Amino acid sequence: MAFHIEDWNDIKGEYDGTVLLGNGASISVDPNFHYTSLMDHAVKGDLLTTDVKSIFNFFFTDDFELILRILWQATNVNKSLKINDSKTEEAYNHVRDCLITAVTNRHSEYDNISCQLPKIYNFLKQFDTIISLNYDLIIYWTIMYGNSIDKKHAFKDCFVDSKFDDDWQKFRNPIGQQSSCSLVFYPHGNLIFARSKFEDEIKISSNGSAILEKILTKWEQGNNVPIIVSEGTKEQKIKSIQSSYYLNTVFREVLTNLSNNLVIYGWSIGEYDEHIIQRIAKSEISKIAISVFENNQTYCNRVNQLVKNEFGSECKIVFFNSESLGCWNNDAIS
Structure with a gap:
């Protein structure tokens, strides 16, 4: 039909x-908005470190917002308990920077x-x-x-x-x-x-x-x-x-x-x-x-x-x- x-x-x-x-x-x-996902862009651009990839894999997700929130909360908990943990904060900063790069690369100017x-x-x-x-x-x-x-x-x-x-x-x-x-x-x-x-x-x-x-x-x-x-x-x-x-x-x-x-x-x-x-x-x-x-x-x-x-x-x-x-x-x- x-x-x-x-x-x-x-x-x-x-x-x-x-x-x-x-x-x-x-x-x-x-056409810059033609994409499959932010994660695909990050992977193809080799933006993610091995440690950060393992975090996404551990939580079975490609969702940047979810991973940022998890790392952010973990960093704040560690700070409040005075736990010396620079690695979590570094991971948060890296995921954030990858998201910024992915969005900047693909978003049109006004x-x-x-x-x-x-x-x-x-x-x-x-x-x-x-x-x-x-x-x-x-x-x-x-x-x-x-x-x-x-x-x-x-x-x-x-x-x-x-x-x-x-x-x-x-x-x-x-x-x-x-x-x-x-x-x-x-x-x-x-x-x-x-x-x-x-x-x-x-x-x-x-x-x-x-x-x-x-x-x-x-x-x-x-x-x-x-x-x-x-x-x-x-x-x-x-x-x-x-x-x-x-x-x-x-x-x-x-x-x-x-x-x-x-x-x-x-x-x-x-x-x-x-x-x-x-x-x-x-x-x-x-x-x-x-x-x-x-x-x-x-x-x-x-x-x-x-x-x-x-x-x-x-x-x-x-x-x-x-x-x-x-x-x-x-x-x-x-």
Whole structure:
């Protein structure tokens, strides 16, 4: 069975609820975001020492955030007990530096993608809820751009004074000059989130061009561990999600309370991310539009069956061309 691939402009009037963004969205902005994992980058670049590799192997994980947190806690315990242990702190510093190198090597500069932000903004402001599975800064930069040019539409990530407000539903209500809002959530974390040495979860903020430098500086200072879930199996990712108050709130509450229509853009829905689609299926979604790159019918067949299994046969599924006019970073007109 061949699936018909729609153009975005022909179906967009039916979809204003939630958009979920996968890595394909970031890749279309800058090919530098084309990656398999941070660990693959670190291994291929020969960034990890033998000792550090053994730590990752011992805990059966490729998750930098988990290993950083374990080493950080171990270092603090040793210091509090006055145990002379420079090796653990050296391992922490090395893993941190490897993560900084991997992110720096692969993250685009603001000036290289800023020209695409208006198109991304115009696409995203159509939706009540934006779910990003990417840890990069594209959505952060788009929010900053959009909120600076339009006071009538507001993007809100539910953070106030760098802290997450778990009464997130109230942010759906426009205030002041606002007439509409889009709430933004990151189920797998983001570079802008960090855990302090007191286990507080904070959001790092700065202007567009300076935010990446500020994030890396905070990591280098050793007082913050990034909150990103970019590696591992489904089970490992769920465990990491449950270790964070913010991520767990998004996973338990936000993903199960979405409106009745969903757009998926640039997400392969791989086996290690099925926990996300299974959680979203608990929302009352009746129709889903899914982007397709280059008429990939194999992808359509696989995803169509997967979605039907999770959402039921009654759920309407349509596929649209990821490069069609008006969607994501594509021009609105030819």
